[in-house]
Amino acid sequence: MDRKIFSYWFITHLAILSLLFNDVVSSYPSGYNNGYNNGYNNGYNGGGYNNGHGSRGYGMISNLDYRFYDRSCPRLQMMVKSGVWRAFKDDSRIAASLLRLHFHDCFVNGCDGSILLDDSEDFKGEKNALPNRNSVRGFDVIEDIKTVIESACPLTVSCADIVALAAREAVVLTGGPFWPVPLGRRDSLTASEQAANTNLPSPFEPLENITAKFVSLGLDFKDVVVLSGAHTIGFAQCFVFKHRLFNFKGSGQPDPNLAASSDLLSKLTDTCPNVDSSNSNLAALDAASVVKFDNAYYVNLMNNVGLLDSDQILMSDSNAAALVKSYSENPYLFSRDFAVSMVKMGNVGVMTGSDGVIRAKCGFPG
Numbered sequence: 001m002d003r004k005i006f007s008y009w010f011i012t013h014l015a016i017l018s019l020l021f022n023d024v025v026s027s028y029p030s031g032y033n034n035g036y037n038n039g040y041n042n043g044y045n046g047g048g049y050n051n052g053h054g055s056r057g058y059g060m061i062s063n064l065d066y067r068f069y070d071r072s073c074p075r076l077q078m079m080v081k082s083g084v085w086r087a088f089k090d091d092s093r094i095a096a097s098l099l100r101l102h103f104h105d106c107f108v109n110g111c112d113g114s115i116l117l118d119d120s121e122d123f124k125g126e127k128n129a130l131p132n133r134n135s136v137r138g139f140d141v142i143e144d145i146k147t148v149i150e151s152a153c154p155l156t157v158s159c160a161d162i163v164a165l166a167a168r169e170a171v172v173l174t175g176g177p178f179w180p181v182p183l184g185r186r187d188s189l190t191a192s193e194q195a196a197n198t199n200l201p202s203p204f205e206p207l208e209n210i211t212a213k214f215v216s217l218g219l220d221f222k223d224v225v226v227l228s229g230a231h232t233i234g235f236a237q238c239f240v241f242k243h244r245l246f247n248f249k250g251s252g253q254p255d256p257n258l259a260a261s262s263d264l265l266s267k268l269t270d271t272c273p274n275v276d277s278s279n280s281n282l283a284a285l286d287a288a289s290v291v292k293f294d295n296a297y298y299v300n301l302m303n304n305v306g307l308l309d310s311d312q313i314l315m316s317d318s319n320a321a322a323l324v325k326s327y328s329e330n331p332y333l334f335s336r337d338f339a340v341s342m343v344k345m346g347n348v349g350v351m352t353g354s355d356g357v358i359r360a361k362c363g364f365p366g
Contacts, residue, residue: 099230105163110349115163126191129196178339187351189356223345228314231308245274261304
């Protein structure tokens with residue numbers, strides 16, 4: 001075949017393939033920019049995210065808009081991306097922290113940036129609630145990104161939107177899926193320590209309680225299993241799971257599931273000796289791939305070595321266990337469903353239009 005004819009044939013077929021895969025959510029373990037060039041543009045132009053993706057579509061919820069800042073702050077996404085990358089270069093843990101920050105924001109009175117507020121004379125904020133104290137991180141990263149954005153687009157972009165975008169960037173940066181983030185959230189003027197203590201799921205709670213907290217926000221049982229997969233990156237403090245190492249259910253013995261993996265149990269007891277001074281030590285939630293967003297979390301559950309009670313307990317429910325098995329065998333299915341559930345969670349309790357405010361600094365309501 002003539003070289004010119006072959007080149008034309010090859011390019012034409014590539015274009016056709018691109019169209020065929022226009023509505024596919026992809027993972028970009030090494031091509032961070034590909035998440036923008038392919039996923040972002042396809043999300044807008046291909047119609048996949050506005051029209052829905054299968055039976056669990058990314059359809060528009062509330063009054064958010066994927067292109068909300070296209071004119072008012074066109075470089076927003078790149079500014080957030082750069083800010084997350086700078087932070088990640090110095091601290092690889094920050095990816096999981098930013099993802100968790102978004103979760104903990106949305107589960108308390110909606111995705112309104114309330115978790116970022118410092119205590120004031122008018123309220124006790126969420127930062128020092130029991131699930132967040134000496135645990136939730138990333139406030140300084142969000143504030144640094146906000147400072148850069150304010151210099152380019154004053155009083156335009158909400159802190160709540162920055163948190164949502166930063167969570168997406170954290171996932172992509174660690175090899176996870178890209179998803180377009182609908183924007184236009186407004187910031188709250190207040191926060192509630194009591195609501196954080198009540199609403200946030202605890203790793204010590206039974207699955208029914210955790211599920212009830214998801215359902216109260218408009219999420220469902222599948223979202224529980226899918227979003228638990230965020231534990232494929234990050235760390236947990238020893239006090240959260242130490243009872244499984246030394247005195248499981250008052251037996252004076254380790255959890256039989258962990259005991260069956262002697263290497264893992266040995267590593268965990270080395271990291272978390274049975275003394276109070278080890279309570280704040282850190283252990284990887286997914287030792288198989290600490291800073292790689294993948295489906296190894298579900299493989300761990302299948303092998304009965306999930307770190308937290310709230311992780312391994314998923315295998316006690318037949319419906320959850322079936323999903324765990326599917327995700328352990330199909331990383332692309334997990335990536336797709338995780339992206340869908342993140343968009344769904346990011347729409348919980350949002351304020352738009354004239355409700356709420358745009359904060360100049362994320363830690364202060366004014």
